[in-house]
Amino acid sequence: MEWTSAxxxxxxxxxxxxDRNVVRAYVQRLRAGGRAPKAAPAAVVVAVVVGVVFLVMFANIAVGILGSFWELARDGGGGSPAGILFAVFPIFFLVVIVGLVVVVAVKLFRGASGERWYRLDRFAQANGMTWHAESPAPPLPGMIFGLGHGRRATDILRGSEPRFVEFANYRYTTGSGKNQTTHQWGYVAVKLSTPLPHIVLDALGNNALFGSNLPASFDREQRLSLEGDFDRYFALYCPRGYESDALYLFTPDIMARFIDNAAALDVEIVDDWLFLYAKRDFSTLDPATWAWLFAAVAALLDKFAQWERWRDARLADIAVPTAHPAVAAGPAPALPFAAPTAALRPPPGVAPQGRRLTRRVPWGTIALFGGFVLFWLVLQSGFFGGILSALFSR
Structure with a gap:
């Protein structure tokens, strides 16, 4: 998208x-062109759930009807064809009703999905972007993208000017069986022009009761306190030894931009990407959400030029010039001017120690979980029961 007034x-x-007919034709073109899933498995799930709810709600009525018709068929109709018909008709009736519910649910789901795709696609075009239905396991380096299974980004909007920006919803699942948990995120991915140290801004305003809502925790020794009110809104983590680099990147004007426009978002800078995260959908049909996200990205983009001038001084040894092969063997030519003696500027990149933050081992959580397991094992052993029996038997 062109992030300008143009x-x-x-x-x-x-x-x-x-127009629903236009939407229906649009969805058919999407599927024919391979831009949308050929089938909608979620629609089947929704339909099955609706059918089960219907059966549960009307179970008593259905049992009463079946009982009445069965008695009628047994006592009045005997074994005649009419009696058998009276016994079979209620079952046939219930099957038809459930089938209709499933069909209607599938059609409603597909219609809603198609309209959503149509609206988001047209919205993307109107704002100089492109829309994509989904991307399985997007190959991005952010902390949320390598977790769990069933990883999938959906309703993706991408812009390429003045730099690549991607908005999307994201889901992944952890656990298995009855202990499965589906995690919901919205993210914005902005491509930077140069790799930067791994920095995380944990927004304090969206944290859960027991701390950060991020899926990763970091060594507390990596937390850096910044001036002004920044610490009231974000906890900033940077690799040890990169504190001065973080201060160079987060100047007062840039900190003000984050506070004013992204205080409700978690931020991660990793490699040559900047990510904005929240545990909610970003790609929606809500104009207010898009206005907020566009404003946040636009406010940050014009400050990235300063970041692109950053270089990791730890890579200075790499920037040693070598003579061209054609003149390497000859004497050094005399120059009519004095060559600078200062060290050359390091190349773009980050030294290995700055590429990833050190993760923190959640010892408190492990100890709490271990305590619960130990308590459960003691209960199962009957230890407390034996003590209570001994006490009351005295």
Whole structure:
């Protein structure tokens, strides 16, 4: 997207009326062109759930009807065809009703999904972007992208000017069986022009009761306190030894931009990417959400030029010039000017010690879980029961 006044923010495609026939034809073109899933497994799940709910709600009524018709068939109809018909008809009736519920649920789900795709696609085009239905296991280096299984980004909007930006919803699952948990995230990915040290800004305003809502915890010795009110909004983590680099990157004006526009978002800088995270969908049909996200990205983009001038001094030894092969064997030519004696600027990149933060081992959580397991084992052993029996038997 052109993050300038040349292409104003246009949210009309998200809310204006649409023709269902146009949407239906659009979805058919998407599927035929391979831009959308051929099937919608979630629709089947929704339909099954609706059918089960229907059966549960009307179970008593269904049992009463079946009982009445069965008695009628047994006593009045005997073994005649009419009696058998009276016994079979209620079952057939229930099967038809459940089938209709499933079909309607599938159609409603697909219709809603198709309209959503249509609106987001038109919204992306109106704002100089492209829309993509989904991307399984997106190959991004952020902390949320390598966890669990069933990783999938959906409703992806991408812009390429003045730099690559991607907005999407993201899901992954941890655990298995009855202990499965699906994790929901929204993210914005911004491509930077140079790799930077691994820095995390944990937004304090969206933390859970027991601390950070991020899926990773970091060594507390890596936390850096910044001036002003920044620490009231973010906990900043940077690799040890990179404190001065973080201070160079997060100047007062950049800190103000983050506080004013991204205080509700967790931020991660890793390799040559900047990520904004939240545990909610970003790619929605809500114009207010898009206005907020576009404003946040636009506020940060014009400050990235300073970041692109950063170089890791630890790579200075790499920037040693070598003579061209054609003149390497000859004497050094005399120069009519004095060559600078200062060291050359290091190349873009980050030394190995700055590429990833050190993760913290959650000893408190491990100890708490171990205590619960130990307590459960003691209960199962009957140890407390034996003590209580001994006490009351006296």
């Amino acid at each position: 292409l104003p923010f246009d949210a009309r495609p998200l809310v204006e009326p649409v």
